[in-house]
Amino acid sequence: xxxxxxxxDNMMGAGEFAADGTEAGTQYLTFICAGEEYGIDILRVQEIxxxxxxxxxxxxxxYILGVMNxxxxxxxxxxxxxxxxxxxxxxxxxxxxxxxxxxxxLAEKTVGLVVDAVSExxxxxxxxxxxxxxxxxxxxGACINGLASAGDTMVMLLDxxxxxxxxxxxx
Amino acid sequence: xxxxxxxxxxxxxxxxxxxDRLDDIGAMQGRLxxxxxxxxxxxxxxxxxxxxxxxxxxxxxxxxxxxxxxxQSAALTEAVRGLAVILLGSGAAxxxxxxxxxxxxxxxxxxPLRLARExxxxxxxxxxxxxxxxxxxxxxxxLVTGINGLADRLRAVVAGMIDSAAxxxxxSRQIVRGVEDLSRGxxxxxxxxxxxxxxxxxxxxxxxxxxxxxxxxxxxxxxALEETAAGGGLVGEMTAAMSxxxxxxxxxxxxxxxxxEIASRANLLALQAVVEAARAGRPDxxxxxxxxxxxxxxxxSAAAAKEIRGRIECHLEKVELGRRxxxxxxxxLDRILAxxxxxxxxxxxxxxxxxxxxxxxxxxxxAMARMDEMARQNxxxxxxxxxxxxxxxxxxxxxxxxxxxxxxxxxDRPVAANGGKRRFSIARRFGRDAGRNGMIGASxx
Numbered sequence: 001x002x003x004x005x006x007x008x009d010n011m012m013g014a015g016e017f018a019a020d021g022t023e024a025g026t027q028y029l030t031f032i033c034a035g036e037e038y039g040i041d042i043l044r045v046q047e048i049x050x051x052x053x054x055x056x057x058x059x060x061x062x063y064i065l066g067v068m069n070x071x072x073x074x075x076x077x078x079x080x081x082x083x084x085x086x087x088x089x090x091x092x093x094x095x096x097x098x099x100x101x102x103x104x105x106l107a108e109k110t111v112g113l114v115v116d117a118v119s120e121x122x123x124x125x126x127x128x129x130x131x132x133x134x135x136x137x138x139x140x141g142a143c144i145n146g147l148a149s150a151g152d153t154m155v156m157l158l159d160x161x162x163x164x165x166x167x168x169x170x171x
Numbered sequence: 172x173x174x175x176x177x178x179x180x181x182x183x184x185x186x187x188x189x190x191d192r193l194d195d196i197g198a199m200q201g202r203l204x205x206x207x208x209x210x211x212x213x214x215x216x217x218x219x220x221x222x223x224x225x226x227x228x229x230x231x232x233x234x235x236x237x238x239x240x241x242x243q244s245a246a247l248t249e250a251v252r253g254l255a256v257i258l259l260g261s262g263a264a265x266x267x268x269x270x271x272x273x274x275x276x277x278x279x280x281x282x283p284l285r286l287a288r289e290x291x292x293x294x295x296x297x298x299x300x301x302x303x304x305x306x307x308x309x310x311x312x313x314l315v316t317g318i319n320g321l322a323d324r325l326r327a328v329v330a331g332m333i334d335s336a337a338x339x340x341x342x343s344r345q346i347v348r349g350v351e352d353l354s355r356g357x358x359x360x361x362x363x364x365x366x367x368x369x370x371x372x373x374x375x376x377x378x379x380x381x382x383x384x385x386x387x388x389x390x391x392x393x394x395a396l397e398e399t400a401a402g403g404g405l406v407g408e409m410t411a412a413m414s415x416x417x418x419x420x421x422x423x424x425x426x427x428x429x430x431x432e433i434a435s436r437a438n439l440l441a442l443q444a445v446v447e448a449a450r451a452g453r454p455d456x457x458x459x460x461x462x463x464x465x466x467x468x469x470x471x472s473a474a475a476a477k478e479i480r481g482r483i484e485c486h487l488e489k490v491e492l493g494r495r496x497x498x499x500x501x502x503x504l505d506r507i508l509a510x511x512x513x514x515x516x517x518x519x520x521x522x523x524x525x526x527x528x529x530x531x532x533x534x535x536x537x538a539m540a541r542m543d544e545m546a547r548q549n550x551x552x553x554x555x556x557x558x559x560x561x562x563x564x565x566x567x568x569x570x571x572x573x574x575x576x577x578x579x580x581x582x583d584r585p586v587a588a589n590g591g592k593r594r595f596s597i598a599r600r601f602g603r604d605a606g607r608n609g610m611i612g613a614s615x616x
Binding site: 043046123 | 431432435436438439446450463466
């Protein structure tokens with residue numbers, strides 16, 4: 001509850017901060033995946049839905065759960081845990097699909113990301129974002145733009161364009 | 172012997188002479204008879220004349236006849252007198268000869284007969300040891316031998332009777348001792364039976380008391396059984412109530428789950444509103460403020476729902492614990508019920524066994540009473556047997572005393588002088604023999 005209130009105050013504070021000047025920072029929607037908090041640019045988020053299942057498409061990588069019908073638009077659905085080679089866990093009531101718009105191969109695509117839960121909306125100023133550590137090409141370093149602190153937790157800011165591009169270029 | 176023959180010859184001669192005289196007498200008698208017949212004829216012939224001139228003629232005839240008759244009668248008398256003398260002489264001779272023969276016979280017969288009579292007398296007085304010396308091989312010798320044989324057989328018989336009487340007496344004493352032992356045994360049996368009967372009566376009363384106690388315990392256990400059953404019913408009610416509480420808690424948890432779900436949906440919607448506001452380019456506008464407020468509220472309600480669910484779950488855990496403990500109580504009560512039932516069965520069994528034991532003891536008591544009665548009868552019979560045996564022993568002693576008048580062995584002292592002492596000595600000797608054989612010899616004396 002205290003954490004919730006603190007987060008809420010933080011968000012309200014971010015709102016106030018944003019009200020002071022639009023150039024003060026960028027808003028990020030954060031979500032939880034395997035205990036870690038990730039953030040994506042809020043302008044890329046189109047919709048947040050509860051997990052309702054997907055139609056499996058054969059001969060696709062394991063992290064492609066299938067496709068879903070989003071008001072007439074067929075959207076591929078990616079399981080981020082599988083994509084990040086993390087431990088599998090059965091979906092539950094807090095599992096959500098974050099529908100994002102990405103630019104891929106000079107075209108705009110709509111993709112669904114399955115994560116454990118959405119968390120918050122933070123506003124991070126540019127100087128608060130730290131560059132990702134150099135950990136070798138094996139760790140998909142290109143997919144992380146940087147790191148930011150929110151209270152005592154660390155938020156990994158994802159480069160959603162390159163992530164989706166590397167994920168669905170095989171399809 | 173020769174004298175005897177001479178005497179006989181002399182007698183025969185005298186008898187022949189007398190016979191001759193008898194012939195003479197017969198002839199005379201014939202003559203007399205003829206004369207008498209002639210006189211009769213004359214008398215008859217002269218009867219007619221006689222009638223007329225009777226008296227004289229008759230007297231004349233009569234005188235003649237009387238004279239002849241007298242003559243003849245005198246001759247007859249003479250002859251008879253001679254015969255008498257001869258008879259007297261021969262009789263005297265016969266008497267003398269008989270006397271001589273009697274003397275000789277007496278000398279030959281009287282002594283052996285006297286000896287035989289004395290022997291028989293001594294036998295009659297009981298001296299079985301006496302024997303007569305056999306004098307010759309004649310009839311008298313046979314008589315004496317027979318007497319001796321009689322004495323032998325009598326002695327054998329009396330010896331056998333003494334032995335038998337001794338055996339009877341000793342056997343009687345043995346029987347008496349045995350009967351005394353038997354009597355003591357019968358008395359001990361009777362006393363032992365009385366003690367046994369007393370013990371059985373105590374056992375009987377104890378078994379009855381135990382049966383009563385078992386019955387009382389059975390009643391108590393029955394009451395406990397009812398109480399326990401009532402407790403089991405209460406536990407069942409408690410279990411049902413716990414299950415109701417659990418169900419209600421489950422429903423509350425369901426409601427809070429739905430609240431949680433709604434809160435998370437509201438949170439999603441609020442985030443969606445924030446996203447929309449950002450995309451609209453007015454992240455700090457009114458819409459963004461409302462969205463942020465809705466997001467906070469949704470999060471608060473989600474937290475509240477989570478807290479409620481936590482409390483409900485804690486509550487449900489406690490209810491579950493309570494239900495389990497109630498279940499365990501119910502199971503314990505069931506086990507108690509079963510145990511009490513078993514105890515009731517056991518007590519019932521004890522009660523039944525006690526009753527059967529009491530009945531068995533009663534039967535044993537009756538059997539003991541019958542045995543007691545029989546033992547008393549036995550004792551009475553033993554008393555009778557003892558009396559009869561004592562009587563038998565007395566009779567045997569009396570028989571010995573009676574037999575004691577027989578002297579079995581030759582002794583030098585006179586028989587009649589100390590008969591009583593000898594009798595005593597026989598009895599005492601017999602008693603000593605009996606005593607030597609391990610018997611009580613006092614009664615024989």
